[in-house]
Amino acid sequence: MRFLLGYGSCGIASGAQTVLKGLEKAFEGTDYIVEKVGCNGLCFAEPIVEVVTDSGESFLYGRLNETTAIELAESVKKGELPLNNRLSDEEMAFLNGQKRIVLSGCGKIDPENIESYIENGGYTALKTALSMGAEKIIEEIKISGLRGRGGAGFPTYIKWQSARNSVAEEKYIVCNADEGDPGAFMDRAVLEGDPHRVLEGMMISGIAVGASTGIIYVRAEYPLAVKRLKMAIEQMREKGILGDNIFDSGFSFDFRIMMGAGAFVCGEETALLASLGGNRGMPVTKPPFPAQKGFRKQPTNINNVETFANVSWIIENGGAAFASMGTDGSKGTKVFALAGRVKRGGLVEVPMGLTINEIVFDICGGIKEDAEIKAVQMGGPSGGCIPKDMLDTPIDYENIAKTGAIMGSGGMIVMDEKTCMVDMAKFFMDFTSKESCGKCVPCRIGTTRMLEILERIVKGEGEESDIETLVDLGESIKTGALCGLGNSAPNPVLTTIKYFRNEYEAHIKEKCCPAKKCTALIEYKIDANKCKGCSLCSKKCPVEAISGQIKSPYTIDAQKCIRCGECISTCKFGAIEVLSGEGME
């Protein structure tokens, strides 16, 4: 019997360490071993243990702590599989409809042990690729229809072919693991949970392109991913999978890791190359493309983590098998990171072509507290908000682009009625204006002006002409900016204006925030009929804005109140209401 404990960053943050302690304590003196694996994507139920019986049946136990972990272990020792903490059928529906390629090893293998990857078929694709040779590899990637998973969706084989066609002494493979899109965490999960899959993909790309050095540009904010990548590379070297003349094939390859220093723009490939060279991460115009002149001015092939993670599967199963999944223009699977107001957040890998609704409702169980869904944000700061009546859009690059959002790296933030769309637009504009590298005027100044207007609107100081000015500015930035960051920065504003114009108008004309989120436009008030005078809220209030006599209704001083929401979460009687627009004093 096997015990697989999810031990990614999110699992550890949820208490996987204490679960491990509990299990090991209970298993002391027995033959049972707890295996630490990566995140299996069921983030909503962390910390998670998967119990696999000798006959291969699998049972998931979630939301464990030290005590429940010990209970689980004690039952297992008695030969029982308890029902407590076992994920219900409804929760297990999370896995229905998923097809796992990129995530196939996450939560299944021990990322800190290369043998675990090899036992599960690791590095056989590398051997196959070595016997296939470059042209056949590229042909297979072409047949697969694989497109860049970092956001833009550029056909992978074209990148590989053009890097191959460039003649040079030295070429490079770069893995873009600078997952800066807030709300996306699939790359972190893969690097932490199955690092060899990415490294193998990079090496196969190296054979195809004719490169002998792979560089992983990974965020410094992912210390566990960096640690496991380093371990993986060390173990590969010990096994002879790295270095000179690998498997006696004449092919030589080695890796380097470079930690990013925290700049969203470095997800853009020319900015990433500048950063690799020790410079400020500022993009340059293309051409020349990195495939012609990249790192150290040599031909360089840059792909995203998820793109590389698909490669070994394609080589092993054939491009046609990959292309049999998905839609006409978008083949294979895509990993989505579900977060926000969704009931079961986590990582979902599905064939392209499923609708957003199917992912949010069928797989992820709908909205927290069964609230009404309002929109789904896709593509992060470069993407847009897709409103609820368009959530039956099938997910592929083209259909998502038609909505005004983009596929992006696959972050999906689910929003309910409590989410203010103007506030969201401001949030993303705040992000992009800070992350703008400052090189080109449309992006540097344009995003700042857009942010200023949005800040005015949420403060209730908006003017009627603001919406048109935002649209105007947005369109100019989109066409005038130098790189992808600027070209897409207005998207969150433009899509929210397109689909939620009434919310902008309410903020501007009625000084009302319909979602009751924007603090300058709301007021807290205690309903005297519901208040029992228990005084809890007044004790909790950080600014002493609530006063009254025990057992008679309390009142809130609107001048002092900072609208932090502490009183609302404290009140047991639901006596505190939030007003906006009409009814405010």
Add this chain to the structure above:
Amino acid sequence: MISELKNKIDAVLLKYDNPEESLIAILQDVQGFLGYISREAVEYITEKTGVASGRIMGVASFYAGFRLKPVGKYRIMVCMGTACHVNGSERMGDTVKRVLGIDAGDVTDDGLFSWEEVACLGCCSISPAMMINDTVYGNLTQDKVISVINSIKEEEGK
């Protein structure tokens, strides 16, 4: 500048044969033991490598990961990613600010804490989240933020 710092920087520089290209890694290493990039450190790197101090400052000020001011022993990073924002990260930041009594980017008088707002930590499924040094704390509430900070204070005997 004290010679201990010089020795440490010397040891870092030995690791890299191309200081121009490895500038970011060098600065990361220096920040690793110094906690931030000090003016003295920049000048010493220039002296030893010939990389212009203007270029070093240009790189150090461009990336959010580099700090030009000291940090506390416990560096609190409150995630301001999208999922955290939707789930109330602003309030978490306000709470940290209130409890520590300092603005983002500053250090408490005892040198124990500093805090800052950071872009996504990639722990969206347990949002709102924050990271203290290398440890992530998720599913935060204002109470949890306060109790985490208090337990560190207790451990440190403050």
